[in-house]
Amino acid sequence: MEERTPCCQQEQVHEDLVRRVEGRLPGDELLYDLAELFKMFGDSTRIKILYALFESELCVCDIARLLGLTQSAISHQLRLLKSAKLVQYRREGKTVYYSLADAHVRSIVGQGMEHICE
């Protein structure tokens, strides 16, 4: 809330402030990876899959039936979730069962839900 010298047009901006903030930012690569992680939560199909897995381990076609999408679509999404280490799987004969990989998933989704329910 404190007053500050104005900003944009010349070199002497909030130059020192900007530089200080810049010094504290995590590296570009890390921030890129973080955005990639959140992209996984940023699609309603994938969010539904994760919520479903909150309740129970499920096979690919269970999820497909649950969401009303093709098995192929679900499989593509599961591959993404797997690559982000949000889900894991086990094979049982022809069937592959997926489940949550990690406790962070619940807490991230939970915090998000809290935010929108306020």
Added chain:
Amino acid sequence: MEERTPCCQQEQVHEDLVRRVEGRLPGDELLYDLAELFKMFGDSTRIKILYALFESELCVCDIARLLGLTQSAISHQLRLLKSAKLVQYRREGKTVYYSLADAHVRSIVGQGMEHICE
């Protein structure tokens, strides 16, 4: 890990399980909104903006300079973050200062960072 009857081809699948899970899923609209929220975190420009605002309130052109993007690009992104209630702003003359809106932002981003740093 328990064995189960197989799944996909007929009606009698994991039908009861699927129905139980279905009953516990939040409504489509809520899940859609949740995905929309996480989309906000799913872009490295916006993640950088949020991280910058962890450090300090900043004006639009500070952020533009910090990220090396046009002020227009930042403004577009801030509009999205504002509509998701992740940032707030105050006007001071010609300048508009943005800051974080809400404690959830830090905890969501923090949990995400923990996940990828494991």
Added chain:
DNA sequence: ATAATATATGAACAGATGTTCAAATGATAG
């Protein structure tokens, strides 16, 4: 071996997203 079934993968396409450029709005100073 072949057939049947569950899942995975690749290509293609429509729709969404992020940036830039140009122009508009809002605020202050003269």
Added chain:
DNA sequence: CTATCATTTGAACATCTGTTCATATATTAT
């Protein structure tokens, strides 16, 4: 009023994303 500056907005465009369809792989049974 006009001029100037910070920000916002709209349009255009290239890129990315999610789905479907067709096909491939993997497992089991015959």
